[in-house]
Amino acid sequence: xxxxxxPGETGLGQSLPDIFTKHYKETDKIGVFDPLLSVxxxxxxxxxxxxxxxxxxxxxxxxxxxxxxxxxxNSTGVWPLGNWSELVARKLEAKxxxxxxxxGAGKGNTSSQEAIRILRDAPAIRPHLAFSLSGICxxxxxxxxxxxxxxxxxxxxxxxxxxxxxxxxxxVYGYPDTSSPAAAWCRNQRLARIMAEELGFPLIVFLQPxxxxxxxxxxGDEKAFFTEKAxxxxxxxxxxYGDCVKEFYDExxxxxxxxxxxxxxxxxxxxxxxxxxxAYRDHRHQNDKGVAHLAARMLPHxxxxxxxxxxxxxxxxxxxxxxxxxxxx
Amino acid sequence: xxxxxTAVNAGQVDPVGTFDPLLSAxxxxxxxxxxxxxxxxxxxxxxxxxxxxxxxxxxxxxSLWPDAAWAIELGNGLKSQGxxxxxxxGAGKGNSSSQELxxxxxxxxxxKPDLVLSLSGICxxxxxxxxxxxxxxxxxxxxxxxYALEHGFSTAATYGYPxxxxxxxxWCRNQKMSRALTQAMGVDQIVFLQPxxxxxxxxxTDEExxxxxxxxxxxxxxxxxxYGDCVVEFYTQVRAAIAANPDDYHHxxxxxxxxxxxxxAYRDHRHQSAKGVAKIAQQMLPHVVAALNKGVQANG
Numbered sequence: 001x002x003x004x005x006x007p008g009e010t011g012l013g014q015s016l017p018d019i020f021t022k023h024y025k026e027t028d029k030i031g032v033f034d035p036l037l038s039v040x041x042x043x044x045x046x047x048x049x050x051x052x053x054x055x056x057x058x059x060x061x062x063x064x065x066x067x068x069x070x071x072x073x074n075s076t077g078v079w080p081l082g083n084w085s086e087l088v089a090r091k092l093e094a095k096x097x098x099x100x101x102x103x104g105a106g107k108g109n110t111s112s113q114e115a116i117r118i119l120r121d122a123p124a125i126r127p128h129l130a131f132s133l134s135g136i137c138x139x140x141x142x143x144x145x146x147x148x149x150x151x152x153x154x155x156x157x158x159x160x161x162x163x164x165x166x167x168x169x170x171x172v173y174g175y176p177d178t179s180s181p182a183a184a185w186c187r188n189q190r191l192a193r194i195m196a197e198e199l200g201f202p203l204i205v206f207l208q209p210x211x212x213x214x215x216x217x218x219x220g221d222e223k224a225f226f227t228e229k230a231x232x233x234x235x236x237x238x239x240x241y242g243d244c245v246k247e248f249y250d251e252x253x254x255x256x257x258x259x260x261x262x263x264x265x266x267x268x269x270x271x272x273x274x275x276x277x278x279a280y281r282d283h284r285h286q287n288d289k290g291v292a293h294l295a296a297r298m299l300p301h302x303x304x305x306x307x308x309x310x311x312x313x314x315x316x317x318x319x320x321x322x323x324x325x326x327x328x329x
Numbered sequence: 330x331x332x333x334x335t336a337v338n339a340g341q342v343d344p345v346g347t348f349d350p351l352l353s354a355x356x357x358x359x360x361x362x363x364x365x366x367x368x369x370x371x372x373x374x375x376x377x378x379x380x381x382x383x384x385x386x387x388x389x390x391x392s393l394w395p396d397a398a399w400a401i402e403l404g405n406g407l408k409s410q411g412x413x414x415x416x417x418x419g420a421g422k423g424n425s426s427s428q429e430l431x432x433x434x435x436x437x438x439x440x441k442p443d444l445v446l447s448l449s450g451i452c453x454x455x456x457x458x459x460x461x462x463x464x465x466x467x468x469x470x471x472x473x474x475x476y477a478l479e480h481g482f483s484t485a486a487t488y489g490y491p492x493x494x495x496x497x498x499x500w501c502r503n504q505k506m507s508r509a510l511t512q513a514m515g516v517d518q519i520v521f522l523q524p525x526x527x528x529x530x531x532x533x534t535d536e537e538x539x540x541x542x543x544x545x546x547x548x549x550x551x552x553x554x555x556y557g558d559c560v561v562e563f564y565t566q567v568r569a570a571i572a573a574n575p576d577d578y579h580h581x582x583x584x585x586x587x588x589x590x591x592x593x594a595y596r597d598h599r600h601q602s603a604k605g606v607a608k609i610a611q612q613m614l615p616h617v618v619a620a621l622n623k624g625v626q627a628n629g
Contacts, residue, residue, distance in 0.1 A: 016480070020480060020481075020482070023482075024481075024482060029484070030482060030483040030484070031483065031484050031485070032483070032484065032485045032486070032487060033474065033477060033478075033482075033483035033485070033486050033487075034486070034487050034488065034489065035350055035351075035466075035470050035473065035474050035486075035488070036350075036351060036431075036465060036488075036489070037489075040487060042484075042485070050490060050491060051463075051487055051488065051489045051490035051491050052487035052488075052489060052490070053490055102490070112435075115434055116431075116434070117489075119430060119431070119434060119506065120427075120464075120465045120489045120490075121489045121490040123492060123494070123502060124489070124490045124491060124492035124493070124494070125490050148366075149435075150351060150435045151350070155350050158350075158473075158477050158482055158483065159348070159350055161477070161480075161482055162348070162473055162476060162477065163348075165476075167345060167348075167472070167473065167476050168345045168346065168347070168348035168473070169344070169345070169346050169347060169348075169357065170346070170347040170348070170357065170358070171347070171348050171349070171350075172347060172348075172349050172355060172366055172367035173349065173350070173351075173366065173367075174349065174351065174352075174366050174367060174432075174435050174436045174439075175365060175366040175367070175368055175417065175419075175436040175439045175440050176365065176366050176439060177438065177439035178439070179438070179439070187438055190513070191434060191510055191513070194509055194510055194513045195506055195509065195510065197509070198505065198506055198509040199506075
């Protein structure tokens with residue numbers, strides 16, 4: 001093993017505005033920063049936020065007296081456009097279940113950030129069930145660095161700025177990890193499930209659909225658009241985007257098939273749009289139709305999870321909430 | 330404010346030094362020649378690859394090399410008993426159980442140790458280091474985030490969903506979660522609940538007593554209680570939780586009485602002298618040997 005020297009030098013002698021200009025990107029602003037997660041979704045017009053989470057319903061419900069659901073995701077889960085979890089919550093509420101949904105998402109959030117959400121936030125939220133839509137952000141070291149799967153690009157950008165000032169003398173990102181993107185994703189999802197089990201709630205991870213993998217009836221325009229995107233070389237992986245997508249999903253699905261007991265909490269959604277043309281607004285992000293389709297397909301899995309956990313039907317939930325309240329007292 | 334120098338980074342009376350965005354301050358490369366990703370490698374990187382037993386050790390400022398190298402003393406003790414051992418050691422000033430848990434999630438899979446060890450406790454008391462209601466928001470991370478905000482690099486900051494748990498509850502929960510993860514990865518773990526002046530038996534000198542009495546009166550702002558009360562409250566609650574739930578916490582070894590027969594074990598009210606460090610390593614050794622022997626038996 002070679003001595004670990006992180007790239008970059010302390011730029012003492014440069015003026016602070018120069019350092020700022022060097023690292024700040026007007027076209028890709030960081031916005032709301034969570035030091036452990038990188039970027040998280042801003043409040044925008046949502047009226048009920050806490051600690052980076054949007055709470056639904058906005059009108060307010062006492063979480064202690066409701067079914068508490070935790071959902072999280074990447075840019076395909078940022079509200080209002082990627083509101084599949086809100087749609088799931090609405091469908092459950094329509095069945096006369098009292099609900100509080102806690103939703104956290106951030107652009108480029110990967111399985112590493114998801115694992116941290118379970119580790120850090122789930123103990124405080126105390127969900128009855130958690131679910132996520134995950135996958136694409138882990139491909140080809142697109143966002144996290146090649147040997148440091150928890151070093152997100154936005155966090156690195158802030159650190160690149162700070163390391164050139166006098167605030168810190170050096171920056172490290174942990175012991176180098178040579179796992180493939182798929183291996184890191186699978187491991188993080190397994191660790192997240194272990195933590196969820198330890199905290200006493202079920203976790204369901206939906207392996208997200210994306211153009212370039214699985215069955216989807218692409219239109220001519222979509223096909224042409226994806227073909228262009230698929231050629232783009234991902235710098236950290238040194239491979240075209242399209243190849244990284246295929247390699248990641250092939251390896252993940254292979255791992256899931258070989259180790260079903262470790263990954264029983266993962267639901268493969270890569271073919272979910274086989275019967276839903278026009279589901280995307282670009283090669284990765286769903287449009288309203290696609291988001292509604294995702295929510296409709298998630299619902300039976302979530303209901304089954306709630307049923308297995310003794311949280312359905314409504315009477316069972318009422319009993320559990322009474323037990324929770326009594327235990328708290 | 331964009332890019333302007335402000336008072337934030339004037340905190341050089343307590344410099345951050347080497348910074349890890351998940352863990353806050355971590356040990357610098359310093360004089361130890363083998364360093365990788367914030368970890369000191371002992372005895373050297375090649376041994377870490379080839380040794381039959383690989384340890385991951387971690388702690389706070391009471392574990393920083395070279396002054397508090399209990400991990401090296403422990404490694405030497407294991408070698409003297411015939412174990413072919415190497416270790417990766419990660420420590421940072423003020424690192425609490427939250428940072429330890431993050432090390433397990435992030436670094437353990439890459440390090441692939443046979444056994445994870447930590448010396449832990451004091452940094453969790455009274456929200457001294459991590460923010461009240463945000464047990465993963467270390468004070469140096471907050472300083473870094475404040476700096477980015479003041480300079481307009483980000484527009485707002487958040488530290489996760491507010492957590493109302495007490496310091497002792499958080500410590501116990503983090504250690505329990507950590508054990509669940511290590512177990513699932515097939516790795517053994519021992520957490521040593523660290524000794525500190527103000528709790529447990531210790532034959533202190535009059536000078537130590539007077540020094541501690543002054544420190545004990547200092548009010549910790551986040552919790553608005555004197556330091557001495559926070560120490561007693563934290564350790565009392567932790568020990569009660571362990572006693573009430575032995576199955577959950579059998580990986581924790583209580584070292585709070587370890588200096589009952591070891592005067593001169595401290596160089597201040599929290600940090601051990603060379604004598605104290607040696608005593609800690611000596612007390613750890615039989616527990617580590619037992620765990621390694623158990624692992625050998627389990628693996629045939």
